[in-house]
Every structure is written in C-alpha cells, then in structure tokens.
Amino acid sequence: MEFSTQTTASLHQIKTAALAVGVFTDGVLSPAADVIDRAGAGALRAVTKTEFKGKSNTHAVLRDIPGVSAARIVLVGLGKQENYNATAHGSAELVFAQYCAAAGLTEGVSTLASIECPDTTLRTRARAAASAGTRAGYHYDATLGKSREAGPRLRKIAIWTARGQAAEAQQGLSEGQALGEGINLARMLGDLPPNVCTPSYLGKTAKQLAKQFTTLKAEVLERKQLEALNMGSFLSVARGSYEPPAFIVLKHTPAGRRPAAKDRKAPIVLVGKGITFDSGGISIKPAANMDEMKYDMCGAASVLGTLRAVAQLELNREVIGIIPACENLPSGRANKPGDVVTSMSGLTIEILNTDAEGRLVLCDALTYAERFKPAAVIDIATLTGACVVALGNVNSGLFSKDDDLADSLLRAGRAAADPAWRLPLDDAYQEQLRSNFADIANIGGPPAGAVTAACFLSRFTSSYPWAHLDIAGTAWRGGKEKGASGRPVPLLVHYLIEQAN
Structure with a gap:
C-alpha cells in the first residue's frame, strides 16, 4: 500500500x-x-x-x-x-x-x-x-485449499489536508501503515489453526521478524533452559502436551544505541500469553466453541504485532517482548487439581483449576522480566471469561496500581480507538487467593474473577511498574464474522510512540 x-x-x-x-x-x-x-x-x-x-x-x-x-x-x-x-x-x-x-x-x-x-x-x-x-x-487464505479469486487490490490512499500540514500528516500515515501491518500480523497469527500456529511456529515467527528488521533480535528458550531457570509453573502447564514449549524473547534496540550509553532509558517490556490451544486441561472446557481456544495466544500475537510495528517505525526506545508459549491439554502428565508447583520466583502455587493456566505461564515470564530492570512491564492476556462478563467486547480490562502507567495506557487507548477500562486491584481481593497448602492458589472463586486473576499476577511484579491488560473480550470476534481483531496492538503502539517521543 x-x-x-x-x-x-x-x-x-x-x-x-x-x-x-x-x-x-x-x-x-x-x-x-x-x-x-x-x-x-x-x-x-x-x-x-x-x-x-x-x-x-x-x-x-x-x-x-x-x-x-x-x-x-x-x-x-x-x-x-x-x-x-x-x-x-x-x-x-x-x-x-x-x-x-x-x-x-x-x-x-x-x-x-x-x-x-x-x-x-x-x-x-x-x-x-x-x-x-x-x-x-487483510485476507486470510493461509489454509484454504482453493484461494479466493484475486481481483484488483487497493494500492493507494491519499488523505486531503492543507498544504502547510502535509509533513505532520505524512508522519501519521507512516505510523499508521506500520501499525496496520502489525495489526494484520496479530490477526493472521490468531486466525491460524492450532495445529499450524504452535509454540514452535510463534518462535519461528519471532526469528523471521528479526531477519526482516535489523533492530530486532530473537531468542527462543527451550525446555532444558527453562528447567535450569526453575520455571516450574510454566513448565507444569506445558507438560500436558507433546508440543514442546517455547519461551520467546524479542528485543528491539534502536539503531546506533549503545547498551552502556549514559542516556539509555530503561526498556519497556511487553509480556504476551501464548497458549496456542487451551482445552482447559484436566478441568476440561465444554465442547461448544472450544475451537475458539486457538485464540488463547492473542496476547502473544499482539506482542509480535507490536514489535513488528515498533521495528518498522524504528522507535527510539528499547522494547522487549516476552512470550511464554505452550499448549494446555489433558494427559497423564498434565497438571491435576490439587497439584502444587514452584514458580521461578520461589512462590508455591496450588492449582485448584487447570483451566486457570494463563496466570501459571505468565507468572514465570513476569519474574524473568526483572533481569531487564524495566521502566514498565505490561502483560497482555486473554485471561478471564469474567472480564468478558464485566466489560463485554468493547473495552479491554486494565489493571494497575501505578496511576501514571494506567493513565498513559488509557489515553493511548482513547487516541487509538482501542479503549480499555480500569478495574480495581484492591489488596482486599488478595484474601480470595489464600491456600492451606501453598503460598497462593491459582483461583479465587467465582466473585471478581478478573480482579483475582490480576491480583495473582501482581504477586510477581513488585520490582517494577506493572499493568495487566485482559483482552478476553476484545481479541477476537465469534459467530459468522469469526476472526482475530488485532487488539490491543493499536493501544500498545500509540503508547510506545508517546514513550519514545
């Protein structure tokens, strides 16, 4: 275009x-x-x-x-x-x-x-x-046996503006094209079937992006490396599937940036949930609409789409994407209700419901993020059905105890037409996560399910400013027009552009 x-x-x-x-x-x-x-x-x-x-x-x-x-x-x-x-x-x-x-x-x-x-x-x-x-x-045809007939493609769009404003408008057009490409990548990854878009496929996608853009560098950690890092929580979820897990780290370093430069700003870290298929595990989901659980990796897709846009724009800010990717399937090796696992942070977790697996993979990724001494960490996850009940399909749920970070994300969402709504994160909700047999339980019961999920994640974020985006209601559409939306790539890209200025 x-x-x-x-x-x-x-x-x-x-x-x-x-x-x-x-x-x-x-x-x-x-x-x-x-x-x-x-x-x-x-x-x-x-x-x-x-x-x-x-x-x-x-x-x-x-x-x-x-x-x-x-x-x-x-x-x-x-x-x-x-x-x-x-x-x-x-x-x-x-x-x-x-x-x-x-x-x-x-x-x-x-x-x-x-x-x-x-x-x-x-x-x-x-x-x-x-x-x-x-x-x-955007046209999905990756798995069509017979491609749709290709007619003329839209190739050029101009926007009308006053002559003295052309430079400002052109800057916005360049940003918008990069944003659109990032959104389309996130949509494509979400729409791919789960036997194609596996954890390994996400890792290959990150490496392909690193080949395409010189500011990106990709690293994919495998099971033995994750065991050495003591990621017991993440690996407990991955254990139920024959598909190997992939822990993806994709770094954008601005061109010419010296890591030891005195003016170097701390990086912004994006953590995306990468469950490429979520059956629920032993706590298995109902059959109806289970096919849509291929979209449980839309947090990961949004991180890859955002990093693609960031690299195309050559933003002058270091951004790091972290994606813990695996499947959540039932098997003789899968997590069982009542199991206790040890996270990378050392906290023990009682697994009361194996379908609350997103927080189990995210918590180790949030601990891993500490090594980058980040200015902020934002995790993005299709985490809870409770968030869909609360906010429907319009607003993503936003949780944070850092008012400045939350306000910046809310402003970015409004400007990007990708809105979020801030939900509470009071300490009183933490009581619901008490366990008699571990430091914390992985669910807090039916009340305030989206809030207690965020409270769980907050236990692993004490060393940096943190925000959580629950995109369970906004990452895809069901029904006749089923497909990934690419959200919240617009919100994240707008936020990062502002942080780079």
Whole structure:
C-alpha cells in the first residue's frame, strides 16, 4: 500500500476513483462535503434529505456528479456530531477503505482526517487513516485449499489536508501503515489453526521478524533452559502436551544505541500469553466453541504485532517482548487439581483449576522480566471469561496500581480507538487467593474473577511498574464474522510512540 497527502485546494477538481466525505447524523455535512455539495449543485444534500442520514458505519455512493472530477463521492456516516471522537473517525476511515477494497478500486482519497475531534491531532487521524487502509487489505487464505479469486487490490490512499500540514500528516500515515501491518500480523497469527500456529511456529515467527528488521533480535528458550531457570509453573502447564514449549524473547534496540550509553532509558517490556490451544486441561472446557481456544495466544500475537510495528517505525526506545508459549491439554502428565508447583520466583502455587493456566505461564515470564530492570512491564492476556462478563467486547480490562502507567495506557487507548477500562486491584481481593497448602492458589472463586486473576499476577511484579491488560473480550470476534481483531496492538503502539517521543 502507498499512502500520501493530497493538498489540492479545490476538492471538486481532484481526479480519483473515490473521494470520501463525512456526513453527520440528520444530514449535517462536514466542511469538505459542503464544498463538494456546492460544486455539484446540491447533489449531496438532495441525498441526505431523503435517503442517507449519516449514521455510524454506513455509507452511500454518488457517481458522476456534474462539476465534480471524482468518479465516485462516498458519503461516510459519522454519527452524532457531539459524539464524534477518535473511535468514530477510525470507524469511518475503515468504512471507506473497506468499500474501496470490496468495489475493486485501486485508489481513493479521503477527506475524513480533516475533521477535528477530541483526543486527536492531524497526526493521529492520519495514523488512523493509514491503519484502516492497511487493515482493509487483510485476507486470510493461509489454509484454504482453493484461494479466493484475486481481483484488483487497493494500492493507494491519499488523505486531503492543507498544504502547510502535509509533513505532520505524512508522519501519521507512516505510523499508521506500520501499525496496520502489525495489526494484520496479530490477526493472521490468531486466525491460524492450532495445529499450524504452535509454540514452535510463534518462535519461528519471532526469528523471521528479526531477519526482516535489523533492530530486532530473537531468542527462543527451550525446555532444558527453562528447567535450569526453575520455571516450574510454566513448565507444569506445558507438560500436558507433546508440543514442546517455547519461551520467546524479542528485543528491539534502536539503531546506533549503545547498551552502556549514559542516556539509555530503561526498556519497556511487553509480556504476551501464548497458549496456542487451551482445552482447559484436566478441568476440561465444554465442547461448544472450544475451537475458539486457538485464540488463547492473542496476547502473544499482539506482542509480535507490536514489535513488528515498533521495528518498522524504528522507535527510539528499547522494547522487549516476552512470550511464554505452550499448549494446555489433558494427559497423564498434565497438571491435576490439587497439584502444587514452584514458580521461578520461589512462590508455591496450588492449582485448584487447570483451566486457570494463563496466570501459571505468565507468572514465570513476569519474574524473568526483572533481569531487564524495566521502566514498565505490561502483560497482555486473554485471561478471564469474567472480564468478558464485566466489560463485554468493547473495552479491554486494565489493571494497575501505578496511576501514571494506567493513565498513559488509557489515553493511548482513547487516541487509538482501542479503549480499555480500569478495574480495581484492591489488596482486599488478595484474601480470595489464600491456600492451606501453598503460598497462593491459582483461583479465587467465582466473585471478581478478573480482579483475582490480576491480583495473582501482581504477586510477581513488585520490582517494577506493572499493568495487566485482559483482552478476553476484545481479541477476537465469534459467530459468522469469526476472526482475530488485532487488539490491543493499536493501544500498545500509540503508547510506545508517546514513550519514545
């Protein structure tokens, strides 16, 4: 994909296959739409008065308007003007890009980034436009015996902006393209079947990224190395499967950065849960929708997607991804309810439910992260169904005792149209994790399940600022449109861009 700016003052003279303009609810035209309407003798208002009402996620197409050079004017619904924000803008850009892709167009021009809205700048709106264009080109065909017919591909998108703002917009477009590529990588990894996307496959993906980008370095630790590190908790989960575990470390070091430089900032560490298939283990899940448990590695996928974007952008900040990857399957060697295991930290854990395995692999990864003396650690995991009950499929759950870190992540989520909602982490919830036979139990009973899962993880994070993102409700969609979403790559990339500035 090629992204550029269009600075022609006369909108109606832009020659393109499709020109996107925004329309608010009840037919209120955006400034760009008003310009086209006047050039086209009221053609847009004629439609908005009768047919098109500007509701979110809708569009209408007008062709060959006299006085307008664009072959198609695409009216994109923006929703209510008073509610217009980064999320609405991102959705509108995606509607336009998906229309162009579905219509077999090879290029288009969007004016949507010229519409100001809260919590955004032209740079972030341009970022959203390029991200949408890149995401619209995602097609899963990795395991299709017969590839879908390949028609014309969308190749070029330009955004219309004032001439003096072209540099800012172009910066945002470059960031958005890298972001979109990272999102698409996370989606592809999530969508792959679990017999393909194994722990070893994730390790190979990390190594391929390291070959593609010179700022990345990948290391994959195997079982013997993990045993030497005393990762008893992680290995207890991996033991139930014939697939070997993989503990992946992917480091981004800015070009020219000397490790001992006095101005070196401490790295930011991302830890992604990499359960490539979660049957629940001995505490086995119901059969219905168990196929969706291939998505239990979406935390890992989001870390790989984020590191890809970070490397493409050559961010001037050291970022380290850690992925404990394995399967959770029942066998004669699998964890049993009542087992007690010893984590890398030395804390013993009573396993009351083998389907609460995500925290068992994450806790050793969080302990491993200490060696990097990080500025912050953020773990990302499809951790609890309780978070889905609490927040549904809109917000990811955010837990942290560090207000500055939590606020930075929340702001990034709003700006990226990838929202999170902060949930409590009071010490009082820790009482639910008491065990008579170990230092801590791996579940705390039905009440506040997402909170007690985060409380469990917090026991292993005392040496650095830490946040936990529970993405169980946002990492994928079920049903007819089943597929990975690529979240929270947008939130993480926006956060890291801000930290690198």
